[in-house]
Each structure stands twice: as structure tokens, then as C-alpha cells.
Amino acid sequence: MKSLMQSSTFLRTITVALLMLIGLTEAYAMSASTLDKRQIAIIPIAAQTASGDIEGLKVSLNKGLDAGLTVNEIKEILVQMYAYTGFPRSLNGLGAFMGVMQERQEKGIQDNVGKEASSLPADYNSLKDGAANQTTLIGVEVKGPLFDFAPAIDEYLKAHLFGDIFARDVLSWQDRELATIAALANLKGAGSQLGSHYAISMHNGLTEPQIRAFIEVLREAIGEETANHATEVFNQVIAARR
Template sequence: MSESALNKRQIAIIPIAAQTASGDIDGLKVSLNKGLDAGLTVNEIKEILVQMYAYTGFPRSLNGLGAFMGVLQERKEKGIKDEIGKEASALPADYDSLQDGTANQTQLIGVEVKGPLFDFAPAIDQYLKAHLFGDIFARDVLSWQDRELATIAALANLKGAGSQLGSHYAISMHNGLTEPQIRAFIEVLRQTIDEQTATDAAQVFDQVLAARR
């Protein structure tokens, strides 16, 4: 499948998220440079790296942000002027992270999220709704489609996260990513991460498609 199903910005998001998830800082620095050259703004990349903490933990996110600071300094010393990009819009004064995050989650996924896991640990349900979908997904620096692309890239390169990857493939398609685009995503993983990661990601995607049919 040709990468042409994705645009340059989308292609650039994939290794940034995936290498942040795995802690491949040397590879990440290369991908950060390529991302800036492909048209991602400084604030868009920062937003990707910040979002990663919700899926891969603070250490990976902080290391990614530190690497990005270094890349920007090196580019500045070379006389490269990178576009900063827009900041996140201010939220309404009466914004309620839990209430609005629940609505965001339902819209993003297509159904209200319930289940035994969330009954067993209601705190994680509240954190997901209020913080991830309320605080993070409410920020409009990135589209939800871009955020989902970053999410599946991170999960694909995170060992033991196949179930979550499958769920987010379905969420990605619900939010407009097409089957050819996800096939192209897998090919970007093959070229920028490794063959096994791409093969595993393709296997999970095939299972998702089979279930949908």
C-alpha cells in the first residue's frame, strides 16, 4: 500500500509517537527533524509528545520533550526558523472536565463507555473521562484524527498493548481514517520502526476488520 493515502504531516506523526513510546531517542531526534521539515509546527509536535504520557507514561513523554528541546536548539543554531503554530484555544469558564470529557469520549468512540473493568476500578474511568478526554482531547492544537493516529502509532510500538491497539483502530476509523490510510500507517511503521512491529500491527488490524464484517 502506498504511503500516498496519508499526507506528509500524518506520515511524520507516526514515527514521532512510536519512537517516543519505545524510548528510541536517537531515532526520535531524526523523526522530529523530519516532522518539522514536513510542516508540523512546534506546538503540534509538543502536543503529540505531551499526549504520549497518557498512553506511555510520564518518563517517555518527558524524555521526548527533552529530545525535542535539543532538536529545536540545534536547528536554531543552524539558522532554521521553525513555525511555532497556534496555541490551544481557551476553554469556556464553565468547562467541566468530567462532564465534557464524557461527552467527548462518547462522540469519539461512538457509544457510551461502560464495562466490568470500569465498575471494578471507577477511578480509572473518571481519569480517562476527565483528564484524557476532557483535558487533553479538548485541546484543539491537533485534530482528533491526528490524535488517534499518534495513539495507534504509540500502541503499535508498545509491547503487550494489542487489545488497546485494536480498540483504537476502531476509534480511528469511526473518526474518519480509512482502511487504505491504516494500511499506509502500517507501511510507515515498517519503514521507520521495524518489520516485526508492522507485521504485528497488521495482524491486529486484520482481526479488527474481520470482527467488523
């Protein structure tokens, strides 16, 4: 009888362990194939900033705050946009966000401000550390004829974009890449850069199903033309990887 009870307890323990493992596996598979509310909210904010759709952006900014993005995270997305879409788009986006925040405060809505960027080490070197960040982010050292032709742009990319902006820890690199591909997808003539950043996004943890989900968010929030172009570029990236 004691032996039977021990066997029954052992079987129950194994069963519970297997069910937990199955649950964890299913949860991982779900997280690897979908985007969460925060990630979904990032996409139209970046895309509409890139195109200058201020009225649409105001709606997306409200939705982003309601979805759990902090005030500082949204500021960070809008600031980063200047590196990809120019100061005018970034400044217009920030101006729109100021207006949205004022309207929400007047309605008594208290939004989560969120954390500030951590201080960088005293010996931080934007060019040197930015080059290291770039290599880690992309997976290889970046060089080529274009950067030999115009060394200044190589220095600006390393020192400012990857040294100053990507070093700020308000957003993860995955979040930053999601914002980048959203902006590039809605920026005419940036297909080559979009393809490169799809690859960088996947190197930093975004899965193929998640990028397919990203494209569907673009389809709903931005439109068929943008989504179809984003799909075409992504299919080319996937074909090249295979």
C-alpha cells in the same frame, strides 16, 4: 447556425463539468487512500517516543518539522504520549525535542511555532465534557466491568484524557488517534488497546487503506516485527467489522 453554436457551447460546458467532477472524485479517492506528509511524520514521532528510541526520535522530529508539523503540534503529540506510554517516555521525548529545537535555531532554521490551544469555556467541566468527548470520539458510551471494578480509572480517562487533553484543539482528533495507534503499535502488550483505537480511528475518518499505509510507514520507520504485529491486530479488527 445559432442553434448549433448553442449546442456546442452546452456540450463543452457539460464536458468541462464532468472532467471537474472526475478530477474531484479522483482527488477524494486519493486522499481517502493515502496519508499526507504531516500524518506520515506523526507516526514515527509517536512510535519512537513510546519505545524510548531517543536517537531515532531526534531524526523523526527533524523530519516532522521539515514536513510541515508546527512546533506546538509536535509538543502536543509528545505531551499526549504520557497518557498512553507514561510520564518518563513523554518527558524524555520533550527533552529530545528541546535539543532538536536548539540545534535548529543555532543553524538559523526558523520553524513555524503554530497556534496555541484555544481557551476553554469558563463553565467547562473536565469530567462531564470529557465523558461527552469520549462518547463522541468512540461512538458509544463507554462502560463495563473493568470500570465498575476500578471507578477511578474511568474518571481519569474521562476527566483528564478526554476532558483535558482531547479538548485541546492544537491537533485534530484524527491526528491524535493516528499518534495513539502509532504509540500502541510499538508498545509491547498493548494489542487489545491497539485494536480498540483502530476502530476509534476509523470512526473518526481514517480509512482502511490509510491504516494500511500507516502500517507501511511503521514497517519502514520502526521495523518488520512492529508492522507485522500491527497488521495482525488490524486484520482482526476488519474481520470483526465484516
